Amino acid sequence: MALKFNLMFPMRAVKHYPRWIEGNSLATMARVVEDAGFDALSMSEHPYPDKEWLANGGHHAFDPFVSLSMIAAATERLRVITYVMVAGYRSPYLAAKSAASLDLLSGGRLTLGMAAGYLRTEFEALGADFTHRGRLLDEAMAAMRASWAGRDHTGERFGAVGHEALPAPLTPGGPPIWIGGNSAAARRRVAEVADGWMPMAQPEAMAKITRTPPLTDPGTLRELIADVNHRRAEVGRPPADVSFVPFESDLLRDGDTGAFRSALAPRLGTYAEAGVTWITIEPASRSFSAFVKDVTDLAELLPAR
Secondary structure (H helix, E strand, C coil): CCCEEEEECCHHHCCCHHHHCCCCCHHHHHHHHHHHCCCEEEECCCCCCCHHHHHCCCCCCCCHHHHHHHHHHHCCCCEEEEEEEEHHHCCHHHHHHHHHHHHHHCCCCEEEEEECCCCHHHHHHCCCCCCCHHHHHHHHHHHHHHHHHCCCECCCCCCECCCCCCCCCCCCCCCCEEEECCCHHHHHHHHHCCCEEECCCECHHHHHHHCCCCECCHHHHHHHHHHHHHHHHHCCCCCCEEEECCHHHHHHCCCCHHHHHHHHHHHHHHHHHHCCCEEEECCCCCCHHHHHHHHHHHHHHCCCC
């Protein structure tokens, strides 16, 4: 199966968006990505991060459902991906309503990337439960799928009987759920209940911040994917979709798409053989004009359509 390519909206652009967009619009940006041949466009989530985290490499983000709805309305075939929605930041029934609405109105083009989250201060600011975030993610997925299917959910935290949420999502069973993170719990969710995985390349320093294992080389990535897919096969499930921001992405930090393309192109086969099905690329474009050029250049990595 040929690799697919997801373009992540530049996280650094959000802070300076009125200047960054240069009089254009998010809709225009989305059409640039679609016309270049990418398969998906994604948005991250950080509704209320603390200033210390922002000063040490953190970033702002649009509301993913609002921004992805605008993107879906402006395009015809691009999938839209939450990369990632933190489950504990909202009621699963509100999340299910947003996801079902976006899936239906986009013609079934939503992929719901979800994660437990790691930024304690943001949880606290939002009145969310950081300590039990993993357990709440597990139940949130069950509650959301029950909502989409019109079933009652009797879980410990989100039990609700005798309710209904319409309209239902267009995608049967609801949009595919991909799980972000490297932890053993994240891999368990992918093996047992989710549809895809978004492992994260990270050195030891970043691993301490996210409280998840480091991931620094293709060999380890291959082993982790093989283990997840083996566990899926044991319970009769097909291999998972795996979206990965490649190790070579450090080369994009200074905006050098040429060096990044040169480094990544010969290794795309290695990623595919490791079990990666989606390559996610986030350009470091400092303006909309630069973004158009960067997307055009990065599209040289895409297979012929």
